Amino acid sequence: MERTEDEVRDEAKIILGFDKKEPGIQQGTGQITTFNQLGFKGVSDKPDGWYLPNDLKDVAIVLETKSEKEDLANTKWVEEIYKNVRIVARKYNHAVGILYNGKEVRTFKHAGVQLEQSLITVSNDPDFEEVKGCAPTLQGKEYYKKLFNTNTIDKSLIYSLTKRINDTLHVDFGIKNxxxxxxxxACTLVAKRYDALLVKGMEFSTLKNSILSTLAKSIEDDRKQNLKLDLLLEVYSEIKMNYTSNQEAIDNFIVWVSRISECVNSDYWNGEDVMGIFFNEFNRYKKKSEAGQVFTPDHITSLMYRLIDVHKSDYVLDATCGSGAFLVKAMSNMMKEAGGVNTKEAAEIKKCHLFGIEFDREIFALACANMLIHKDGKTNLEQMDTRSDEACRWITEKGITKVLMNPPYERKYGCMKIVQNVLDYVPQGTKCAFILPDKKLEKDLTDKRYGNKVLKKHTLLTIVKLPENLFFGVGVTTSIFIFVTGTPQGHRNIIGYYIEDDxxxxxxxxxxxDIHNVWQEKEDYWAEAIRDGNDWKYKTRQIINPKEHLSYQMPEKPFEIYEEDFMKTVMDYEMYIRGIDAKDFNDKVMQRVLYDSAVASDKGTTIIKIKEKEHE
Known part of the structure; x- marks a missing residue:
């Protein structure tokens, strides 16, 4: 039975939190209270719900409810919520209107004081707009208040601050590692995230102890589930400084980290891997770690997320998670799909939908810190070796539905053993995307140890060759390999694409x-082209026979020979049969041309004059 408007309103009152008494706030629901009674003189209209702070600079909320049988697409209901929002906007700079029928919710916002009394249509009011990408279910009022947060992040500022931090830690604090x-x-950012007292003027010992104390408190509950989180505290405690008395350096460090924290904690932070940004700066002279990791660029994590159709209900695994780039990107995108970081679904995603394994002890600590900076997601990180039976059992228990990975490439780190274990132990039908060297599968096929086993159990659907300068300085070119588990390759062909330039x-x-802001358009194109199998723009699509190749096949450059090549060969042969020393002859000719000639051009013909004789 469909619920009545009164029943829907009662539910909305609880969800929004309009049923509570709060100092400095008028809030409630009903159909007998007029706007006039709420402080809007002369207005007899009656809202279904209201949240009106005494501070007029704060955000006001007005609610309009309908029965479940009503269609919220009806323009009459939109005009009604607009009218009520505009009444509230006479006092408040920021007002939110919520239209709710118990099943669907539409959200509108109005920015800018509107004092005129005349009613204008929605389409003619530039300050009134429906908010796209909002949560599909009704949320608490704090969610709607945050719709007016700033929506820009200054990335260049973050890179600049990171360079300053790196320099001061290296030079002024003497941290060589x-x-x-x-x-x-990262741990300082975690401390800021959890409201540690970090202020200019504090001594270094106080700073370090405040960070350690906050770290311990931030993981206290999760330690019951994951004791390995203690590694973060251990690694942090092992960090030694050579110099700790430079107060100016301490103050600068606190200020710079605080400014980065403001950006990262914004609702509009787009899931960029904080440690990846740090790695670009802190490690700019050495692109690979001692454990073979190559840190994944943020724009590639975003593309791979889309290529295997990850959505908010998925359970995502990165079994060589490094600093957590894929997990942070998945967290961000999944929460965005759920309606934002302030939704109830976001808390569930962070706590239950992200799984990571990292073997290197210090990199594991970085991953924990990266997830802590984003408030959660660290309870399902494990420090273990993905090549081990223990890791295989752990993967089996998690109900993984999607895999995003960039494993270490070298054989000594067990690259293909890692890939094989992941494919073998996630459920059948799981889509898995790996970044690997272009020829990795072909090389391992030759020794019959891994490649054949992989294709006997699983299907390689797609190979996407990445730009050759993506990991500039690492000396390896890479591709994305997309598998689906549990079905043998058989005679199925592989579809290949080449993203030559990002x-x-x-x-x-x-x-x-992405200083020219061109990647988003490219990402949208490639995600659609690869999904639909139609690379109409760049025409790189190719069908690959797995019996012949397991890599994208670059077209061979055509063989070309020019007249100059023919003449050189003839001259070389003629000098050979006459016993002329080619080097000596070339030197003499060069001497005459450079020092005993005049060079001119006539209608495209070069003329060299030597001792009054003309040679063309």
Whole structure:
């Protein structure tokens, strides 16, 4: 039976929190209270719900409810919520209107004081707009208040601050180990996230102890579930400084970290891997870690997320998670799909939908810190070896539905053993995307140890060759390999694509960045082209026979020979049969041309004059 408007209103009152008494706030629901009674003189209209702070600079909320049988697409209901929002906007700079029928919710916002009394249509009011991408279910009022938060992040500022932090930790604090510089910075960001008291003027010992204390408190509940989180505290405690008395350096560090924290904690932070940004700066002279990791660029994590159709209900695994780039990106995108970081679903995603394994002890600490900076997601991180039976059992228990990975490439780190274990132990039908060297599968096929086993159990659907300068300085070119588990390859062909250029530019000391803002358009194109199998723009699509190749096949450059090549060969042969020393002859000719001739051009013909004789 469909619920009545009164029943829907009663439910909305509880969900929004309009049933509570709060100092400095008028809030409630009903159909007998007029706007006039709420302080809007002369207005007899009656809202279904209201949240009206005494502080007129705060956000006001007005609710309009309908029975479940009503269609919220009806323009009459939109005009009604607009009228009520505009009444509230006479006092408040920021007002939110919520239209709710118990099943669907539409959200509108109005920015800018509107004092005129005349009613204008919705389409003619530039300050009134429906908010796209909002949560599909009704949320608490704090969610709607945050719709007016700033929606820009200054990435260049973050890179600039990161460089300053790196320099001061290296020079002024004397931290030589680059991972320790990253961990110390990340742990300070965690402390800021959890409201640690970090202020200019505090001594270094106080700073370090405040961070440690906050770290311990931030993981206290999760330690019951995951004792390995203690590794973060251990690694942090092991960091040693050579110099700790430079107060100016301490103050600068606190200020710079605080400014980065403001950006990362914004609702509009788009899931960029904080440690990845640090890695570009802290590790700019050494692109690979001692454990074989190559840190995944943020724009590639975003593309891979889309290529295997990850959605908010998925359970995502990265079994060589490094600093957590894929997990942070998945967390961000899944929460965005759920309606934002302030939804109830977001808390569930962070706590239950993200799984990571990292073997290296210090990198594991970085991953924990990266997830803590985003408030959660760290309870399902494990420090173990993905090649082990223990890891295989752990993967089996998690109900994984999607895999995003960039494993270490070298055989000594067990690259294909890691890939094989993941494919074998996630459920049948799981889509898995791996970044691997272009020829990795072909090389391992030759020794019959891994490649054949992989294709006997699983299907390689797609190979996407990535730009050759993506990991500039690492000396390896890579592709994305997309598998589906549990079905043998058989005679199925593989579809290949080549993203020759991602549009990113190298910025000195800051890695490769999208300074011209071209990647989003490219990402949208490639995600759609690969999904539909129609690369109409770049025409790189190719069908690959797995019996012949397991890599994207670059077209061979055509063989070309020019007249100059023919003449050179003839001259070389003629000098050979006459016993002329080619080098000596070339030197003499060069001497005459350079020092005993005049060069001119006539209608495209070069003329060399030597001792009054003309030679063309």
């Amino acid at each position: 680059l991972y320790h510089r990253m961990i110390f910075t 549009g990113l530019q190298t910025v000195k000391n800051q890695g490769r960045q």
